[in-house]
Amino acid sequence: xxxxxTTSLRNRRNDLAALPGALHSEWIKAISLRSNRxxxxxxxxxxxxxxxxxxxxxxxxxxxVTDVAFYxxxxxxxxxxxxxxxxxxxxxxxxxxxxxxxARPSRWxxxxxxxxxxxxxxxxxxxxxxxxxxxxxxxxxxPSGHAGRIPATIAWALGNTTLSAALGLGVGMxxxxxxxxxxxxxxxxxxxxxxxxxxxxASLVRFLPFYAGTKxxxxxxxxxxxxxxxxxxxxxxxxxxxxxxxxxAMVVGAILLNRRDVE
Numbered sequence: 237x238x239x240x241x242t243t244s245l246r247n248r249r250n251d252l253a254a255l256p257g258a259l260h261s262e263w264i265k266a267i268s269l270r271s272n273r274x275x276x277x278x279x280x281x282x283x284x285x286x287x288x289x290x291x292x293x294x295x296x297x298x299x300x301v302t303d304v305a306f307y308x309x310x311x312x313x314x315x316x317x318x319x320x321x322x323x324x325x326x327x328x329x330x331x332x333x334x335x336x337x338x339a340r341p342s343r344w345x346x347x348x349x350x351x352x353x354x355x356x357x358x359x360x361x362x363x364x365x366x367x368x369x370x371x372x373x374x375x376x377x378x379p380s381g382h383a384g385r386i387p388a389t390i391a392w393a394l395g396n397t398t399l400s401a402a403l404g405l406g407v408g409m410x411x412x413x414x415x416x417x418x419x420x421x422x423x424x425x426x427x428x429x430x431x432x433x434x435x436x437x438a439s440l441v442r443f444l445p446f447y448a449g450t451k452x453x454x455x456x457x458x459x460x461x462x463x464x465x466x467x468x469x470x471x472x473x474x475x476x477x478x479x480x481x482x483x484x485a486m487v488v489g490a491i492l493l494n495r496r497d498v499e
């Protein structure tokens with residue numbers, strides 16, 4: 237009994253000691269992928285282009301930096317979710333998952349390092365998109381609007397992309413097949429949720445994951461119905477909705493990671 241307890245404690249201590257190195261390794265892996273670097277660049281360029289196009293072409297309403305600079309964040313969040321999926325499914329696809337578990341036998345710690353790294357990358361994606369959006373909005377000489385709102389909106393925007401990345405990772409851990417997981421995520425976010433916003437009552441629509449993420453940006457739209465405005469959640473409440481989806485996906489994914497065969 238004492239030997240088993242000592243071994244258990246030693247394994248936990250070894251896992252804790254190996255955590256910084258594992259996080260560093262996962263981060264290097266994330267930023268070394270050409271696809272991830274390309275998406276960060278696209279996030280910046282897309283944010284700038286969207287602000288410039290909207291600021292230049294839309295003349296029938298007064299636009300402010302506090303809104304226009306964050307339009308692209310919706311797309312950045314989707315990019316972050318896709319990268320979250322790929323961070324796990326690529327290990328399965330390329331057959332590196334067994335090697336990872338050989339180097340780090342604790343599957344819970346593997347899930348934790350993936351989660352921390354993926355969320356950090358999601359925040360990086362959000363920073364790139366917001367930086368591009370702000371740059372484009374400034375270049376088009378848009379009025380700043382309520383400039384005091386910008387820091388808070390940046391924080392909420394990064395929360396959107398960070399939680400979206402965690403949600404994507406959880407979906408990837410559950411599905412394990414990269415193409416299926418990414419296709420399903422994109423179809424849900426770009427098609428299914430848009431249809432549901434039309435047919436479901438606003439009291440239910442507000443609990444959809446990507447819809448809740450969009451509401452973190454605090455952008456007011458003329459397309460919002462009176463019912464949607466009346467039933468709108470606050471930013472913290474919307475963040476809790478998205479975080480609940482991400483946490484649920486991660487818990488289910490972690491359980492399956494521990495129960496499934498790695499092959």
